[in-house]
Amino acid sequence: MEELEQKRKDDLIVNPTPRCACILVLDTSGSMSGDPIQELNNGLMNFIEEVREDDLAQYSVEIGLITAGGGVRVEMPLTPVHLIEAVHYFEAAGDTPLGEGVDTALNMLEKRKNEYKQSGVPYYQPWLVLISDGEPNDSWEEAAGRAKNMSANRKLVSLPIGVSSANLDVLSMFSSRPAKKLAGLKFREFFQWLSASMARVSSSASTTAQINLPPTDGWDSI
Numbered sequence: 001m002e003e004l005e006q007k008r009k010d011d012l013i014v015n016p017t018p019r020c021a022c023i024l025v026l027d028t029s030g031s032m033s034g035d036p037i038q039e040l041n042n043g044l045m046n047f048i049e050e051v052r053e054d055d056l057a058q059y060s061v062e063i064g065l066i067t068a069g070g071g072v073r074v075e076m077p078l079t080p081v082h083l084i085e086a087v088h089y090f091e092a093a094g095d096t097p098l099g100e101g102v103d104t105a106l107n108m109l110e111k112r113k114n115e116y117k118q119s120g121v122p123y124y125q126p127w128l129v130l131i132s133d134g135e136p137n138d139s140w141e142e143a144a145g146r147a148k149n150m151s152a153n154r155k156l157v158s159l160p161i162g163v164s165s166a167n168l169d170v171l172s173m174f175s176s177r178p179a180k181k182l183a184g185l186k187f188r189e190f191f192q193w194l195s196a197s198m199a200r201v202s203s204s205a206s207t208t209a210q211i212n213l214p215p216t217d218g219w220d221s222i
Helices: 002-014 035-052 098-119 141-152 168-174 187-202
Strands: 020-027 061-068 072-080 127-132 157-162
Touching: 002 072, 002 098, 020 035, 020 098, 020 187, 035 061, 035 187, 061 098, 061 187, 072 098, 098 127, 098 141, 127 168, 141 157, 141 168, 157 168
Parallel strands: 020 061, 020 127, 127 157
Antiparallel strands: 061 072
């Protein structure tokens, strides 16, 4: 981890590409066991590989991973994709502390934005992707309000994704936009969309311009 941390610091010096930070908060609670967690893992791996294959996005996009299942764990700090060597498969267990997971993610984003500023590296509006098949069972309201407020003020792209029987009303509280419902287990299609979105953002000539994202009809059920 110390070696990765040094690489992240060095990258801000040698790689002047504008950054797009994307943190994924993944529900890995016990209810995600079986096919859901397997499809989530496979889709995530494909997502990282697709971003890595984009000559510009691999240097611009930084991905962070947080799991919320029986506790909150920072699986990977915000790391430029070209520096990601491996991501282990996640297992499903425990309850769903999504509030703590989102709060941790927002703190990580704030810290990384300060590092961008200190290094003089421009950055795009960061992304928070929240994926859950249920609803939080911790004190989530403050974290949700924080994410929603940042989303409303265009300081964050907050994208809650509901899987299976997820409570979309609760997940929608984490953004200024309604939560999306994943059709079946189309994690692969969702992550392909996310990869294409990251590519569009990283190729934008302006870090403040509004980006036209690809349509979501390939993976959502709304």
